[in-house]
Amino acid sequence: MQVESAVRERYSGAARQAEAALCCPVNYDPQYLKVIPAEVIERDYGCGDPSRWVQEGDTVLDLGSGTGKICFIAAQVVGPRGRVIGVDMTDDMLGVARRNTPVVAGRIGYANVEFRKGRIQDLALDLERLDAELRLAPAADANGWLAAETAAARLRREHPLVPDGSIDVVVSNCVLNLVEPHLKAQMFAELFRVLRPGGRAVISDIVSDEAVPDALQRDPELWSGCISGAFTEREFLGAFEQAGFHGIELVKYDSAPWRTVQGIEFRSVTVRAYKGKQGACRERLQAVIYKGPGKEFLDDDGHRFRRGVREAVCEKTFELIRAGHYGPGFELIEPRVAVPAGTAKSYASCGQRVRDPRETKGRDYTATTDASACCVPTDTTASVGC
Numbered sequence: 001m002q003v004e005s006a007v008r009e010r011y012s013g014a015a016r017q018a019e020a021a022l023c024c025p026v027n028y029d030p031q032y033l034k035v036i037p038a039e040v041i042e043r044d045y046g047c048g049d050p051s052r053w054v055q056e057g058d059t060v061l062d063l064g065s066g067t068g069k070i071c072f073i074a075a076q077v078v079g080p081r082g083r084v085i086g087v088d089m090t091d092d093m094l095g096v097a098r099r100n101t102p103v104v105a106g107r108i109g110y111a112n113v114e115f116r117k118g119r120i121q122d123l124a125l126d127l128e129r130l131d132a133e134l135r136l137a138p139a140a141d142a143n144g145w146l147a148a149e150t151a152a153a154r155l156r157r158e159h160p161l162v163p164d165g166s167i168d169v170v171v172s173n174c175v176l177n178l179v180e181p182h183l184k185a186q187m188f189a190e191l192f193r194v195l196r197p198g199g200r201a202v203i204s205d206i207v208s209d210e211a212v213p214d215a216l217q218r219d220p221e222l223w224s225g226c227i228s229g230a231f232t233e234r235e236f237l238g239a240f241e242q243a244g245f246h247g248i249e250l251v252k253y254d255s256a257p258w259r260t261v262q263g264i265e266f267r268s269v270t271v272r273a274y275k276g277k278q279g280a281c282r283e284r285l286q287a288v289i290y291k292g293p294g295k296e297f298l299d300d301d302g303h304r305f306r307r308g309v310r311e312a313v314c315e316k317t318f319e320l321i322r323a324g325h326y327g328p329g330f331e332l333i334e335p336r337v338a339v340p341a342g343t344a345k346s347y348a349s350c351g352q353r354v355r356d357p358r359e360t361k362g363r364d365y366t367a368t369t370d371a372s373a374c375c376v377p378t379d380t381t382a383s384v385g386c
Helices: 003-016 038-042 067-078 091-108 127-136 143-159 182-192 219-226 233-243 315-322 357-361
Strands: 061-064 083-088 115-119 167-173 195-208 246-253 259-261 266-275 288-289 296-298 304-306 311-313 329-335
Touching: 038 067, 038 091, 067 083, 067 091, 067 115, 067 167, 083 091, 091 115, 115 127, 115 266, 127 143, 167 182, 167 219, 182 195, 182 233, 195 233, 233 246, 233 266, 259 288, 288 315, 288 357, 315 329
Parallel strands: 061 083, 061 167, 083 115, 167 195
Antiparallel strands: 195 266, 246 266, 259 266, 288 311, 288 329, 296 304
């Protein structure tokens, strides 16, 4: 079965005429739908709303943008200082999105959306540039095919569709499951590549509670219908981890399945994950205390934080925790005298260790202070205690 051909054919038809079976019910914020033409809304398919995690000023990339609904919602959220790029491989979908782009721009008062033709597993290759080159030199034989491959490699290098580290947030709405299994790791690697350090992915997709058997995977209708190519719940989260993300979180999990096929439940989830745990570790005498409620916490670098223990951390881990990528359950402890970034040494600890308080206060620290007020009375007759 040619998965990509089946997907392109079905979604080309769905761009011309709405197909209810291709989407889950999703409650989008109605204030953002008012400016979007009905043609876009009726022919755009998805299972979640990743735009809820977009912020003002972001540069957003929407994978498999379809007719552009999520892009047009995100355009309003990011505002005139932000930018939105939609990528899709289907000409009919791109046609609907592009002819409605100036309509939405006129209604919101600024233009910050563009649509590009590409495959989400190959975000470096601009398919419209490749089309233009192939029109000048069609691939009529094996030599022509080899020349086309060479042209594609050059375009990826010289004119990437989406450059490295250029995106604040990558979103996608029920599209990753449409990619063939042997290309899924490459797709996640591309998603990671285009994000800037500190950037995030927010992906809505369909997952299964059991592995999809081969017989279902060979059904082109079920594949293009977001069933056969679904990750299992565990595989989906694991794919983010294998690609190098951290702070991976299920921010939405539908308790009720969207569909059940041969006893296998398929449901919508949304995952948020961050890029930025790569890089050098520097010693700046920082520490963190995990506050609970669990007995311990394990991060995506394998650091184990025990509840109530002052753990030594490198600058990189400290900043990931400060940014909130692992939630609010930490107390951050800076040294009394800051270690300048330019003079920080390599973090040499082979494993985790407890940070001696004297490392952060200074070995010669001998201050003695008066007691601070532990609490403030609500009235003059209330007792004050600690």
